[in-house]
Amino acid sequence: xxxxxxxxxxxxxxxxxxxxxxxxxxxxxxxxxxxxxxxxxxxxxxxxxxxxxxxxxxxxxxxxxxxxxxxxxxxxxxxxxxxxxxxxxxxxxxxxxxxxxxxxxxxxxxxxxxxxxxxxxxxxxxxxxxxxxxxxxxxxxxxxxxxxxxxxxxxxxxxxxxxxxxxxxxx
Numbered sequence: 001x002x003x004x005x006x007x008x009x010x011x012x013x014x015x016x017x018x019x020x021x022x023x024x025x026x027x028x029x030x031x032x033x034x035x036x037x038x039x040x041x042x043x044x045x046x047x048x049x050x051x052x053x054x055x056x057x058x059x060x061x062x063x064x065x066x067x068x069x070x071x072x073x074x075x076x077x078x079x080x081x082x083x084x085x086x087x088x089x090x091x092x093x094x095x096x097x098x099x100x101x102x103x104x105x106x107x108x109x110x111x112x113x114x115x116x117x118x119x120x121x122x123x124x125x126x127x128x129x130x131x132x133x134x135x136x137x138x139x140x141x142x143x144x145x146x147x148x149x150x151x152x153x154x155x156x157x158x159x160x161x162x163x164x165x166x167x168x169x170x171x
Contacts, residue, residue, distance in 0.1 A: 003079045008067040011036055022095055076109045077102030 005012040014034040022029055041057065049057075075085040087099035103109040 002081060003083055004068070004071075006083075007071060010064050010067055020089075020097075022091070022097075075102040075104055076106070 001012045001015055004010055013036050016032045016034065018029075018031040019026070020029045044057075073079075073085055077085040077088050080086045085102045087101045088103075089097050089099050092098045100112050101109070103112065
C-alpha cells in the first residue's frame with residue numbers, strides 16, 4: 001500500500017498496524033488502517049444511484065486501473081515495505097504460510113503453479129492420462145509463447161480467481 005501511495009494518486013489508507021500470522025492472539029491475519037472519507041462502494045451500490053453517479057464510479061475505477069497498470073516491476077512477487085520484490089506467500093492446509101519466488105519471467109511464474117511432471121517410479125503417486133496431457137499441453141504452450149517474455153512487460157492484474165492456491169514445487 002505504501003508503494004501505491006508513493007507511486008500513484010490513488011487514495012490509500014495509512015496502515016497503523018498489521019499482523020499476517022494467522023496464529024496470533026486474534027486467530028487471524030488483520031490490518032488496522034485509517035478510515036478514508038466517503039462511503040464504501042458496497043454500501044452505495046444498492047441505493048438508487050443515478051446514471052451520472054454510476055458513470056462517475058466506473059470512471060474512477062478506470063482511472064485507478066490505468067494507474068495500477070502503469071506500475072512495472074523487474075520481478076513477479078510481492079512488494080516489500082522497502083519497495084523491493086519478495087516471494088509470493090500462500091496459505092498451506094496446516095495453517096502455516098508457504099512461499100515461492102520471486103520470479104524473473106511470466107513463464108517461470110506460471111510453471112511454478114503446475115505440479116512437477118509425474119514420476120512413474122513412485123507407485124504411490126497416480127496421475128490420470130488427462131492430468132499428464134494437460135501438464136504437457138501447458139508446458140508446451142508456455143515454452144512456445146513465453147520464450148523471452150520478461151517481467152519488464154508484465155503488468156499486474158487483479159486476480160479473478162483469488163481462491164486458487166499455488167501448488168509449490170517440491171525441492
